[in-house]
């Protein structure tokens with residue numbers, strides 16, 4: 214039986230990972246640690262009501278000592294890190310904030326963890342954005358070509374982890390997921406935003422007509438990849454975690470429109486494209502399939518049904534929540 218600590222535990226992917234572990238990993242305990250108190254029911258999915266779960270609000274960048282106090286008390290066997298400034302589109306301004314959290318705070322934490330003897334494994338959640346735009350399914354050892362300060366800041370910590378694993382035996386794995394989606398996701402992300410716009414008669418600004426192709430998995434499938442990694446991955450291994458094929462954002466939004474029953478043309482208005490928009494993210498995830506038996510199980514129909522049901526159940530609150538992102542601490 215393991216104790217898991219999930220950093221970035223207040224975000225929707227961290228919450229789904231915690232729920233997956235509670236449901237499938239028979240853990241001693243799952244701890245979530247996030248920079249803010251847990252959000253409302255709509256965005257916390259009531260995770261704090263689950264037996265075996267405990268949440269702490271501690272800031273990984275500004276409250277490292279307080280964070281370490283909790284880790285020293287709980288002594289998790291496995292730490293999973295989702296904590297990040299995660300908005301590529303806004304990382305061109307204040308790019309140092311992305312390096313501060315996504316590289317420097319995590320390197321400081323890692324140095325501290327190396328002084329402890331209780332950690333079995335640290336699983337870093339990286340990103341498919343580090344390969345930049347590709348014309349084929351990318352393997353883990355292919356060139357790293359980040360297209361934004363955000364992606365560059367994620368690369369820096371991945372490379373750091375590789376070095377401390379190689380020479381100091383830091384027990385790590387890196388998962389590089391594709392884009393992910395789920396119930397509880399903040400509304401500035403394209404899938405919950407399209408669903409909410411569809412349900413409320415608002416127009417979705419479709420960047421560049423949605424011609425960029427991205428790869429999507431449901432966050433519960435990512436939870437399963439984390440569980441398998443914690444149970445049986447060789448330390449030091451890095452795995453891509455994505456679906457077989459990418460989907461254009463236009464198609465993703467068409468699927469959202471179908472799921473809420475509104476015409477695509479009524480849902481969208483085409484806007485200019487994102488700065489640094491990569492035209493395609495496409496992962497070759499055959500290594501995690503071969504080594505750990507992971508492949509995604511949740512298709513678009515089931516995954517979007519989860520998002521739509523959540524949005525309908527929480528509609529009053531979601532109508533009051535911000536649709537756009539502002540950089541916070």
Ligand SMILES: C[C@H]1O[C@H](OP(=O)(O)OP(=O)(O)OC[C@H]2O[C@@H](n3cnc4c(=O)[nH]c(N)nc43)[C@H](O)[C@@H]2O)[C@@H](O)[C@@H](O)C1=O
Pocket residue numbers: 299300301302339340341342390391392393401402403404406417418419420423425427462487490
């Ligand atoms: C892998 C990566 O995945 C996530 O980042 P993201 O790609 O920004 O997330 P998303 O699922 O919101 O996809 C956005 C895509 O959809 C396009 N798009 C069109 N129209 C709208 C629109 O109206 N709003 C938004 N937000 N996007 C739109 C937009 O231009 C872009 O191509 C993070 O987890 C990040 O941490 C990470 O690592």
